[in-house]
Amino acid sequence: MGNGFDITSFIPKFVDENRDRIQKLNRAILAFEKDASNLELLKEIMREVHTLKGTARMMGFVDIVTLSHKVEDMFVKVKEGGLQSTEGLYDIVFQALDMIANMVESKLKDVRSTTNVEEMCGR
Template identity: 40%
Template sequence: MVEFDRSAFISKFQEEAQDLLQRLNEGVIMLEADPDNRELIDQMMRDAHTIKGSSRMVGLIDISDVAHRLEDIMVKVRDREYAYTPEFSDLFFQALDAIVFLADNVGADQSQVDLPGLQARLTILAETGDPGAAAAVTAPEAPAD
C-alpha cells in the first residue's frame, strides 16, 4: 500500500490561504467603513468558504471550524439579520489571526491559540449578533479528570 504524504497539499493550502487571509483582513477594514457593501460581504464569504473547504480537505479541522463560524456570521450580516459594527471587526481579526497562526504552524505546538475560547466567542456572535456578549465569553471549562 502506498503511503499518502499530505505535506505538498498542506503547502498548497498555506500558499492559497495566505492570499485569502490577506484579502479577508483588508475586507474587515473596508467593511468598517462600508458595512452595507453586499459585494464585499459576498467576497469575504467566498474567501472564508474556500478556506473552510480547503483546510478540511487537508485535515486542518480547527482552521475549517473557525472559517465556518466566520462564514456563518457573514451570512447573517449579508442577510441583514445582524448589523455589522466595528465590534464585529475585533472578533473577526482574532479569528483571522488564529487561522494565520494555525496555518503557519501545522504540526507544531498550537497551544498559543485559545481555540475553545475563540470558537465559543464566534458561536455566541453567530447565535446572537451581539459582539459584547461574544467578547465576554471565556473558554469553556475543561472536564475534571
C-alpha cells in the same frame, strides 16, 4: 489522516494560498467595515472564507475548519440582518483571522497550534 494519504507535500501550497487569502480577507473586511452596504464586498468575504474552510477541510485541518466556519456564519448573519455590523464584531473577526493565520503557519512548521479554537468560537 486515517486513509493513508500523505498530505505533507501539499502543505506548503496550502499555506501559501491561504496566506494570500487571509491578507485578501483582511483588506476586504477593512473596506466592508467602512461601507457595510457594499454587497459585493460581503460576497467576496463570504466566498474567501468559504474557500479557506474548504481547503482546510480537504487537508483535514479541523481547527481551521471550525474557526473559519464560525467566521463564515457571522457574515451570513450580517447578510441576513441577524447580526449588526459593529466595531465589536470586527474586533472578534480580526482576532479570529489572526488565529487562523497562526494555525495556517503552524501547519507549515509541523507544530500543533496552541490556539484555543473553542474559546474563540464561544465569543
